[in-house]
Amino acid sequence: MVVDELTDAEVDRIFQALADATRRDIVARSLRGEHSVSELAERYDMSFAAVQKHVAVLERAGLIHKRTRGRERVVSGDPETIRRASGLLDRYEQIWRHRLTAIDGLLAEETGTTDAERNDR
Incomplete structure (x- = not known):
């Protein structure tokens, strides 16, 4: 550990x-x-x-x-304990951001659109 x-x-x-x-x-x-x-x-x-x-x-x-x-x-x-707890929450946020990016990629493949095209809508 x-x-x-x-x-x-x-x-x-x-x-x-x-x-x-x-x-x-x-x-x-x-x-x-x-x-x-x-x-x-x-x-x-x-x-x-x-x-x-x-x-x-x-x-x-x-x-x-x-x-x-x-x-x-x-x-x-x-503040050190707060920093360590915040670091743990940051790691969870990174996991979810990665998952959202993966979902965006799957949706783009399925619809044939790019990120830029989806953002323009």
Whole structure:
């Protein structure tokens, strides 16, 4: 396995974590700058404990990191994990683009038209 590739378990954790709108917002905020868990919790209409649970899910997925700063727990985003997940999605997009190109080629053979002729219609 290439070091840059994600395991199936990592992919599952990342995309399950990102499936929730609150967690996506926490990731976005933490990528822009560090925030204490208390600062994060102020923005949401839920308990502090609920926000802590969201943060724990994101931390397990590797999307954020927590560290202690005085008496606070500070959250920061991990752009490397986002980059790796984005790379995975890019590979899926390449597969589908290749398939669409192949379908276009088959349609052109069947109808006897070129790409330029189809695009002019």
